[in-house]
Every structure is written in structure tokens, then in C-alpha cells.
Amino acid sequence: MIRIGMLTSGGDCQSLNATMRGVAKSLYKLYGGEVEIIGFEDGYKGLIYADYHAMKSSDFSGILTKGGTILGTSRQPFKQMRVPDENGLDKVEAMKHTYRKLKLECLVVLGGNGSQKTANLLHEEGLNVVSLPKTIDNDLWGTEMTFGFQSAVNVATSAIDCIHTTAASHGRVFIVEVMGHKVGWLTLHAGIAGGADIILIPEIPYNIDTVVEALKERNRQGKRFSILAVAEGAISKEDASLSKKELKEKRKNGIVYPSVAYELGAQIEEMTGQEVRVTVPGHTQRGGEPCPYDRVLSTRLGAAAAELIRQKNYGYMVCIKRGEISKVPLEEVAGKLKTVDPDCSIIREAKMVGICFGDE
Ligand code: F6P
Numbered sequence: 618m619i620r621i622g623m624l625t626s627g628g629d630c631q632s633l634n635a636t637m638r639g640v641a642k643s644l645y646k647l648y649g650g651e652v653e654i655i656g657f658e659d660g661y662k663g664l665i666y667a668d669y670h671a672m673k674s675s676d677f678s679g680i681l682t683k684g685g686t687i688l689g690t691s692r693q694p695f696k697q698m699r700v701p702d703e704n705g706l707d708k709v710e711a712m713k714h715t716y717r718k719l720k721l722e723c724l725v726v727l728g729g730n731g732s733q734k735t736a737n738l739l740h741e742e743g744l745n746v747v748s749l750p751k752t753i754d755n756d757l758w759g760t761e762m763t764f765g766f767q768s769a770v771n772v773a774t775s776a777i778d779c780i781h782t783t784a785a786s787h788g789r790v791f792i793v794e795v796m797g798h799k800v801g802w803l804t805l806h807a808g809i810a811g812g813a814d815i816i817l818i819p820e821i822p823y824n825i826d827t828v829v830e831a832l833k834e835r836n837r838q839g840k841r842f843s844i845l846a847v848a849e850g851a852i853s854k855e856d857a858s859l860s861k862k863e864l865k866e867k868r869k870n871g872i873v874y875p876s877v878a879y880e881l882g883a884q885i886e887e888m889t890g891q892e893v894r895v896t897v898p899g900h901t902q903r904g905g906e907p908c909p910y911d912r913v914l915s916t917r918l919g920a921a922a923a924e925l926i927r928q929k930n931y932g933y934m935v936c937i938k939r940g941e942i943s944k945v946p947l948e949e950v951a952g953k954l955k956t957v958d959p960d961c962s963i964i965r966e967a968k969m970v971g972i973c974f975g976d977e
Pocket residue numbers: 628692729752753754796797798849903
């Protein structure tokens with residue numbers, strides 16, 4: 618009998634359950650009744666504080682289409698992992714202790730950037746770890762696609778679709794603020810899919826004059842409304858040229874906006890005299906059911922993770938490269954961000970159809 622630990626860590630997404638199901642069903646197929654899966658509650662927290670339960674094969678039935686995570690999740694910042702908790706507990710030692718006490722063969726981690734760093738840390742500490750790439754941000758280095766991303770693209774695109782009709786009726790400028798943390802993948806894809814006129818992402822700092830000129834040009838062409846898809850991490854050229862300290866100082870002394878979309882909205886209203894509305898779909902982008910693409914990706918990645926366990930091939934994150942499922946060493950993934958290359962072909966193609974990125 619082998620025992621496998623499993624946890625979901627960091628911000629949730631639509632396809633976590635589908636992925637766990639992929640891992641579990643494949644393990645049951647490979648090992649028959651000779652495998653037990655231990656589920657840790659709320660991510661690494663469950664591993665630190667030995668909060669877990671033995672899972673049954675029936676737990677993994679009927680969850681392919683269910684969003685969220687049946688194990689619960691939490692954010693346990695990587696930076697804090699080496700810092701003892703309020704009771705002086707050494708978290709890394711505690712995780713190793715739980716793993717050894719349960720005599721786990723391997724720990725399966727479903728997580729994004731921070732979670733992959735902790736997975737690598739545990740691997741370096743001698744635990745057998747296999748991880749899977751989760752995040753709606755698609756910013757994990759080493760994989761072309763993360764599970765959760767395409768489902769979030771669907772939600773953000775529907776938000777932009779819905780805005781179209783109301784924007785057209787009122788002849789307004791609408792800003793839809795899209796998640797994505799420090800990268801622009803989600804905004805770029807949802808913006809193109811939703812037919813946004815202007816897309817602003819962190820990787821291409823914008824010039825407000827260019828944005829305003831694009832809006833005026835639409836007016837000159839007789840267009841009644843405009844839609845901007847703006848990443849939550851979008852930044853102006855001016856702000857991008859400042860040091861962290863200078864930016865902090867600037868923000869301290871200026872008007873405090875809830876987010877970049879509101880700041881832009883105020884600037885656009887002032888510079889164009891047009892009526893602007895801001896829509897923030899927020900966490901709806903992580904909610905609902907996984908889209909078919911994610912269900913397939915999750916199933917494939919889950920099966921590949923189980924296969925790595927069967928081969929006792931540890932210390933890897935499963936990934937997808939050119940449509941094929943593969944693996945990448947955790948030490949290569951940890952601490953790297955996959956950002957949008959401003960010169961990549963998707964940006965060039967978007968510009969070809971007239972989308973403005975605020976840069977030229
Ligand atoms: O990483 C996923 C994500 O949804 C980001 O796009 C966003 O910046 C962040 O998580 C929000 O985090 P929280 O759910 O902790 O507010």
C-alpha cells in the first residue's frame with residue numbers, strides 16, 4: 618500500500634477539482650486498491666498543522682465540473698515559510714514531520730507561483746514532490762498553459778460581452794478591469810475575445826495621451842462607445858519609470874484610487890469630457906465551472922502526475938509544451954514569472970486589427 622498526500626494551495630480556480638480527479642482516478646487505475654490518498658485541508662496549512670483526512674475514491678466522483686476545491690485552500694506566503702508561526706512553530710520542520718508521520722510516498726501540490734516555490738523547498742528538504750500548474754493568471758514559467766486560465770478567460774470575456782450592449786446604448790467609455798496579478802495574459806486574451814478597443818497590460822506601460830487619442834479617433838469615426846480591457850497590474854509609462862520608493866511617495870501624495878481602472882477612468886473623463894464607467898468582475902473570474910479546455914488539460918496533467926509517481930520520478934511540475942504533456946524540474950520553475958513578450962505575435966496580430974495598447 619502506498620500513501621499519497623495531496624493539497625491545493627493559493628488562490629483557487631475553476632479546475633482544481635478536475636485536476637485532483639485526474640490524479641486520483643489515474644492512481645487508482647495504476648495501483649488498484651493499493652493506494653491511499655490523504656487530503657490536506659486548506660493548502661500547506663493542513664500539512665503544517667496536520668489537518669488532513671483519508672479520501673475515498675467516491676470523493677473524486679462527480680467533481681469534474683465543480684469549481685473551487687473540495688480540499689479548501691489558503692495563501693501561505695513563501696516568504697513566511699522560514700518564519701516561525703505565532704507559537705514559535707518551525708513550519709518547514711512541521712511539514713516534514715507530518716509527511717514522515719503519515720509515511721507518505723509523495724506529496725502532490727496543485728498551485729501557482731508561490732506554491733511552486735514551497736514545493737521546490739520541500740523537494741530540496743528531501744520530500745518526494747510532484748506539482749501541477751494552477752492559476753487563472755497563466756504566469757507560471759515552464760508551461761504554456763496553466764489550468765484555470767481558459768475558464769477565467771471565458772468569464773472575463775463574458776463580462777466584456779455584457780458591457781458591449783450597455784456601452785452601445787449609452788455611448789459611454791467602459792473600462793473592464795481584469796485580474797492577472799502582475800501579468801497581462803488574462804486581459805490580453807479576454808480583451809481580444811471580447812472585442813475590446815484598447816487593451817492595457819503591465820508588460821506594455823501605457824501613455825495616457827495615446828489612450829485618449831485612440832478614444833478620440835473612435836469618436837471621429839462615428840463610434841458611439843469604447844471598451845478598454847485593463848489589467849489590474851497595468852501601469853503608465855510615467856509610473857513605470859519611477860523607482861519603487863518614488864512610486865510609493867507619488868501615490869502617498871496624490872489622490873488614492875481603488876485601482877488602476879478608476880485612476881484611468883478619472884483621467885479619461887477629464888481629458889475627453891466623455892462619460893466613463895468602470896466594471897471590476899473581480900473574483901467571478903475564478904468562479905463557476907471549468908470550461909471544456911480546462912477539463913481536458915486537468916485530466917491530462919493529472920494522469921501525467923500519477924505516471925510520475927508510478928515511475929518514482931520526483932521533483933517535477935507537469936506541464937504542457939506544444940500540445941504535449943511533459944515535465945519540468947521544480948528548481949527551474951520556482952521563482953520565475955512567465956510574462957507577455959510585448960513583441961510576441963499575438964500582440965502584433967491584435968495591433969493589426971486595430972487594438973490600441975497605449976504604447977504608440
Ligand atoms: O493569482 C490569482 C489571482 O486571482 C490574481 O489574479 C489576483 O491578483 C489575486 O489572485 C487575488 O487574490 P485574493 O483572492 O487573495 O484576493
